[in-house]
Amino acid sequence: xxxxxxGDCESCLSNxxxxxxxxxxxxxxxxxxxxxxxxxxxxxxxxxxxxLTQVFTGLLALKPAAVITTGIIxxxxxxLVRVGLSVIFxxxxxxxxxxxxxxxxxxxxxxTLILGKMFV
Amino acid sequence: MAMDExxxxxxxxxxxxxxxxxxxxxxxxLLGIGGGAFNVLGMNSFMKLPMKVSSxxxxxxxxxxxxxxxxxxxxxxxxxxxxxxxxxxxxxxxSIAGSKITQHLxxxxxxxxxxxxxxxxxxxxxxxxxxx
Numbered sequence: 001x002x003x004x005x006x007g008d009c010e011s012c013l014s015n016x017x018x019x020x021x022x023x024x025x026x027x028x029x030x031x032x033x034x035x036x037x038x039x040x041x042x043x044x045x046x047x048x049x050x051x052l053t054q055v056f057t058g059l060l061a062l063k064p065a066a067v068i069t070t071g072i073i074x075x076x077x078x079x080l081v082r083v084g085l086s087v088i089f090x091x092x093x094x095x096x097x098x099x100x101x102x103x104x105x106x107x108x109x110x111x112t113l114i115l116g117k118m119f120v
Numbered sequence: 121m122a123m124d125e126x127x128x129x130x131x132x133x134x135x136x137x138x139x140x141x142x143x144x145x146x147x148x149x150l151l152g153i154g155g156g157a158f159n160v161l162g163m164n165s166f167m168k169l170p171m172k173v174s175s176x177x178x179x180x181x182x183x184x185x186x187x188x189x190x191x192x193x194x195x196x197x198x199x200x201x202x203x204x205x206x207x208x209x210x211x212x213x214x215s216i217a218g219s220k221i222t223q224h225l226x227x228x229x230x231x232x233x234x235x236x237x238x239x240x241x242x243x244x245x246x247x248x249x250x251x252x
Contacts, residue, residue, distance in 0.1 A: 017183075025212050028205045041202055050197035068201035075208060076191055079184040109187050116192030 009089040016085055020078030024071045031067030041065035080109055129170050137167040145185065156182050160234070171227040179219065 035041060041048065042063025049055045049066045055073065058066025083106045090098040144158030156178050163174035193199055222230060 021212060025209060028208055031201070032205055032209070035202070048197075048201050050195075065201045068205035069199075072194065072199065072201060072204055072208060076187055076194060079187050083184055105184065109184075109191075112188040113191045113195070116195050 009086075009093075013082055013085055013089070016082050017078060020074060020081065024074035024078065026071075027074060028068055028071035031064050031069075031071055034062070034067060035064035038064060080106075083109065127170055129168070129173065131167055131169065133166055133168070137162060140166050148189075161238075171230050172222065175222065175230065176219075179215070 042058065042061070043049070043065050049058045049063075049069055055066050055069050059070055083102055087099060087102045087106055090096075090102055140162035141159065144162055147158060148156075159178035159181065160171075160174045163169045163177060164171055167174075169177070190199075
């Protein structure tokens with residue numbers, strides 16, 4: 001049962017998720033406040049930034065829709081980072097069965113990212 | 121089965137659990153319902169896990185597994201930030217509150233809360249399937 005109660009790693013992973021959530025929630029909140037203050041999303045109606053470059057340039061131009069999308073991207077990336085970290089922790093503990101399980105989960109998640117981009 | 125108590129449990133029937141999870145994931149991805157309802161059902165009834173363990177595992181798993189479909193929707197430009205932003209904030213606040221509340225609830229109460237939610241999504245799916 002030791003692997004389930006490995007104190008340090010667990011609290012580090014929990015902190016990772018909580019930091020990601022607080023970060024993304026505050027970015028989304030800032031974007032929404034900007035939306036209400038500026039009264040426009042920064043884009044024409046029914047148009048919003050899609051590609052990473054569009055989001056990034058929109059973010060630099062302080063367009064509310066791009067700020068909200070950045071928050072959503074942070075929210076989606078949080079679990080991905082968490083899985084990546086757990087692979088590292090299991091490697092440190094030399095628990096190779098769990099390295100295999102979390103590693104394959106990470107490979108699957110990243111491959112859907114790439115495949116989703118390819119088959120648009 | 122009470123609060124502030126360590127409940128011993130065994131994980132039963134892993135392989136039927138696998139197949140239930142595959143079905144749950146396909147349906148969840150298709151309908152955009154998160155699949156959490158199926159997850160809890162599969163873990164609680166087929167893998168014989170206690171209710172709180174199933175709901176906690178399901179909540180945790182969904183965060184990780186939804187990335188697979190969420191990233192595809194995001195990259196295809198199917199997510200409108202003006203709709204998703206307020207939704208995300210509401211869901212975050214609700215899920216934080218829910219995970220705090222569940223620690224003080226009886227497993228039976230959680231099941232009773234769960235029944236109307238399952239019924240609602242079942243009725244809604246029937247409605248969408250046949251009349252819309």
